[in-house]
Amino acid sequence: MKVIWNDEIVERSEVKIDMEDRGYQFADGIYDVVRAYNGKFFTLNEHVDRLFSSAEKIELRLPFTKEKLKEMLSELIKINNIDTGNVYMQVTRGIGIPRNHPYPDPEEVSPVFTATTTIVARDQEKMDRGMSALIVPDLRWLRCDIKSISLLGNIMAKHEAHKKGADEAILHREGIVTECSSSNVWMIKNDTIYTHPDGNLVLPGITKLVLLRVAQNAGLSVKEEAFTLEDLKKSDEVFASSTTMEAMPITSIDGNPVGTGQRGPVVKKLQQLYVDAVENECGKVR
Numbered sequence: 001m002k003v004i005w006n007d008e009i010v011e012r013s014e015v016k017i018d019m020e021d022r023g024y025q026f027a028d029g030i031y032d033v034v035r036a037y038n039g040k041f042f043t044l045n046e047h048v049d050r051l052f053s054s055a056e057k058i059e060l061r062l063p064f065t066k067e068k069l070k071e072m073l074s075e076l077i078k079i080n081n082i083d084t085g086n087v088y089m090q091v092t093r094g095i096g097i098p099r100n101h102p103y104p105d106p107e108e109v110s111p112v113f114t115a116t117t118t119i120v121a122r123d124q125e126k127m128d129r130g131m132s133a134l135i136v137p138d139l140r141w142l143r144c145d146i147k148s149i150s151l152l153g154n155i156m157a158k159h160e161a162h163k164k165g166a167d168e169a170i171l172h173r174e175g176i177v178t179e180c181s182s183s184n185v186w187m188i189k190n191d192t193i194y195t196h197p198d199g200n201l202v203l204p205g206i207t208k209l210v211l212l213r214v215a216q217n218a219g220l221s222v223k224e225e226a227f228t229l230e231d232l233k234k235s236d237e238v239f240a241s242s243t244t245m246e247a248m249p250i251t252s253i254d255g256n257p258v259g260t261g262q263r264g265p266v267v268k269k270l271q272q273l274y275v276d277a278v279e280n281e282c283g284k285v286r
């Protein structure tokens with residue numbers, strides 16, 4: 001498998017990252033993940049825009065244009081023969097010597113970019129069956145809108161969930177549900193679909209963006225409105241959304257069934273609308 005390292009496509013073993021890289025030292029960097037179906041990217045523009053927006057929020061000057069980045073990523077999936085899979089891209093601020101917290105002068109530092117691919121098929125059986133979740137306090141920082149490589153808060157929550165046998169962690173701040181450890185979270189009550197609004201407490205998910213658009217176009221009732229743990233417990237359906245999971249039903253929370261304990265009709269409808277959107281851009285999904 002080849003990877004991108006700065007502006008070159010090389011073997012992964014050729015990549016050398018300096019131990020004084022600020023990504024390694026301070027988690028001073030950002031990332032994004034985009035998915036390809038049938039060898040074609042889905043919502044590439046939106047993912048590239050979000051990477052640029054994360055970079056701007058931490059005053060990191062990216063060493064390429066959006067067009068150049070899209071070209072490099074397209075070349076990478078072609079070379080690696082990715083049919084259905086994910087591309088993970090990461091940029092750090094670069095080498096900072098001597099180690100010092102403030103951002104170095106952008107003229108004196110070169111950001112380091114890497115991108116890797118993984119082949120990951122759609123798990124239709126899991127999307128039908130759904131997954132389990134555990135409620136965990138949201139202990140992360142207050143700039144969750146930045147897709148930062150500093151993910152300790154997220155991985156600690158996911159680890160907590162896994163230790164208790166659950167697939168995902170649903171995070172809350174003083175009883176207000178924010179998102180999951182690696183996905184946005186949604187609830188459905190009386191045929192209205194709710195998810196936390198964008199802002200500094202959640203990642204502006206691209207899957208969320210697509211689902212909001214397709215749901216509105218289909219005339220479904222959708223509200224970008226925060227909800228509480230109490231609302232969640234009384235909801236009819238719950239699901240998580242992300243680039244890699246699409247719309248994934250959550251059928252049990254803290255060991256208790258959500259609604260009937262099976263995937264509900266609204267999530268099923270949203271899954272179909274999402275697949276329609278993917279097929280519009282990338283052709284028939286398998």
Ligand SMILES: Cc1ncc(COP(=O)(O)O)c(C=O)c1O
Binds near residue numbers: 179180
């Ligand atoms: C914390 C968090 N929220 C939400 C998402 C979903 O974002 P997207 O739909 O763009 O994959 C992710 C995806 O990685 C995430 O890590």
